[in-house]
Amino acid sequence: MRPYPPPSPVAVPDLSAELWKSAVRVLDTNWSGDHTVPSRRLYPHQWSWDAAFIAVGLAYVNPTRAWRDLHNLFEAQWPDGRVPHIVFDPATAEDDYFPGPGFWNVPVLAGRPARRSTGIVQPPLHALAAWEVYRHASAHGAACVSEARTELAWLYPRLVRQQEYLTERRDAAGAGLASIVHPWESGLDNSPAWDQALSEVPADMSLLDRYQRRDLAVSEAAHRPTDQDYARYVGLILNYRDGGYSDTELVQRHPFAVECPSFNSILGVAELALAQIAGVLGRTSDARRHRDRAREITAAISRRLWEPETRTFRARDARTGRLSPVRCVSGLMPLMLPDLPADQVQAIMAEARSERFGLPAPSVDRTDESFDTHRYWRGPVWVNVNWLLRRGMQVHGFRGEAEQLRRAMLRLVHEHGHYEYFHPESGAGLGAPTFGWTAALCLDLLADRSAPAYARAD
């Protein structure tokens, strides 16, 4: 199968070929034989939503590897449909990442291979990724198209089960949205969007005497979540683990259950991607059902997570019913949904263009007191959420802004490298230096400027 050639340097002069090659190098470096790691030092296993973003980039240079990556992840799917947020690499020592497989101590589950995993999830972006890999297969020749059809057929029922798990078992408030039971499930780990809900979770600092944080040994403490946040993260896992990773009566039994606008927007977009996949597989009535589900999820987001006074989307605490007081990038993510009401679309665009965000969007409102230029998801710019935001702009026909954002992201990576995240003022690279999804999404940004197929016609 032939990889795509680097794109000709049309839109972003002089940097395409070089950037393309460096992105491919990062993906090669991070390939571990049957999966891609986000970063060799900081994240030496396979992460769920990273695998999806990475597959989007591999679609251009090595689709077989993209399918292998997704396969590896879904081979670790639980019988109840959940797809674990980390699939542990048996070749990596327990001490190389905390919390490792021993800590999660996931029970032996029927029909699962020996490979160990965590018991929480991440945003279900894999249907969209699978669709993107399939969509590009024809550019690599007939063998690739046939491989893509086989892989889609294998993945489809597993993707559906993932949706069912999230929509049925995780609807903690019974309002049509999935709740996350740990900030890590959002992928936006220490976002201030969780601060209010987390303040109800006890921070048992003695847990950090018992368990050693590993992230501080391989990155700077000023960039990472605080010890207090980490103590809460560990406590939440222990509570969920000791309850057998059960989701029954979450609101009563678990101290953290939150409806995240970004997670639920991805849940809705996944239904649209599943509709496209079902169409390819000749499952017309399933395709219709997925589109209906996407509309229902959109309506629930629009109703429950919209804060009318500020005209922004916020995370809702399923236990207390309260909306988070902080404006975060997660509030811009409903733009991905084609059926979002027009006034909410306009409000998101106004917010994105405002001094609070700007393009590329930082992870938190620049004017908020919690905004921190260095600390992880509390201010820095991340390529993955901006890539999602750009899709939203394309879906709703904001071509000028989508192109502005595409160029801004490419320039950032060209000037500073394939970093995990970027300083929101200087653009300096922060976190892991050869980061999987940054490289993968650069390939997509360089190669593809078409709007998603389910974009609105107007």
Ligand code: 2M8
């Ligand atoms: C970060 O999360 C992990 C925990 O899952 C960590 O901090 O150790 C987040 O940025 C998350 O979104 C990402 O998937 C993961 C691996 O890149 O790192």
